Amino acid sequence: MIISAQKEFEEILRSLEQETTIFLVGCNGCAEACQTGGEKQILKMLELLEREGKTISGSLIVDFLCDKTLIKVKLKAYEAQIIKADSLLVMTCGIGVQATAAVVDKPVHPACNTINIGGSRGEWRGEERCAECGDCLLDFTGGICPLTACTKGLINGPCGGAANGKCEFEPEVRECGWQLIYERLQKLKQMDKLAIILDPKDYSKMQPPPYLRSTVMWSLEQIAEETPVK
Numbered sequence: 001m002i003i004s005a006q007k008e009f010e011e012i013l014r015s016l017e018q019e020t021t022i023f024l025v026g027c028n029g030c031a032e033a034c035q036t037g038g039e040k041q042i043l044k045m046l047e048l049l050e051r052e053g054k055t056i057s058g059s060l061i062v063d064f065l066c067d068k069t070l071i072k073v074k075l076k077a078y079e080a081q082i083i084k085a086d087s088l089l090v091m092t093c094g095i096g097v098q099a100t101a102a103v104v105d106k107p108v109h110p111a112c113n114t115i116n117i118g119g120s121r122g123e124w125r126g127e128e129r130c131a132e133c134g135d136c137l138l139d140f141t142g143g144i145c146p147l148t149a150c151t152k153g154l155i156n157g158p159c160g161g162a163a164n165g166k167c168e169f170e171p172e173v174r175e176c177g178w179q180l181i182y183e184r185l186q187k188l189k190q191m192d193k194l195a196i197i198l199d200p201k202d203y204s205k206m207q208p209p210p211y212l213r214s215t216v217m218w219s220l221e222q223i224a225e226e227t228p229v230k
Helices: 009-015 030-034 039-051 068-076 079-084 094-103 177-187 191-195 210-214 220-226
Strands: 003-006 021-027 055-062 087-091 108-110 112-115
Touching: 003 030, 021 030, 021 039, 021 079, 021 094, 039 055, 039 087, 055 068, 055 079, 068 079, 068 094, 087 094, 094 108, 177 191
Parallel strands: 021 055, 021 087, 087 108
Antiparallel strands: 003 112
16 A cells, blocks of 8 residues: 555645646546545646636546556557647546656646655555655656665755766666656656755654554554454
């Protein structure tokens, strides 16, 4: 289970400031369980955005938004609506946002932050990784996470050791994360985002929030103990 929490609507609206037509994407997996990207949340977001004058060209909920092959197959049926859209608003964890961004040639905005609950998560086949930082930056980096794509986790550009598009730590096998971000933003014609200086990362947001400890998201075993089989 990957836990997500919806961003404040004002933040979402700011990310869509220069765009008028949006395509919504949700996830029937973890995001549906977290009530951040299921059918009810998609419909509510549609209502809120239309109230702000946005046009919704369409919406789609994918069973598992961490599988690029599945995403590509599902989005194919909505190609006309996606072409009409200025961008996609993806209501799921950072993995789903990155996976969606990898298969569409449109700007992709995260509607949620991914929340750390400690421990380890399940595995997936794709190269996308999420640091569960509690404050998703994918809107600024073309849908590529700087915390995981860059070995140093730099959020405002590459280090001085990168050369020829390769990471200085593993130049034989690893590309510079910021080279990948640069190329993605160039492809999306969003090079202006490179001029945005992000505030230092608040790593306290990577700590599991106290409120989760009293919910089923924290411990299924705890719920089982409280409701024994009779």
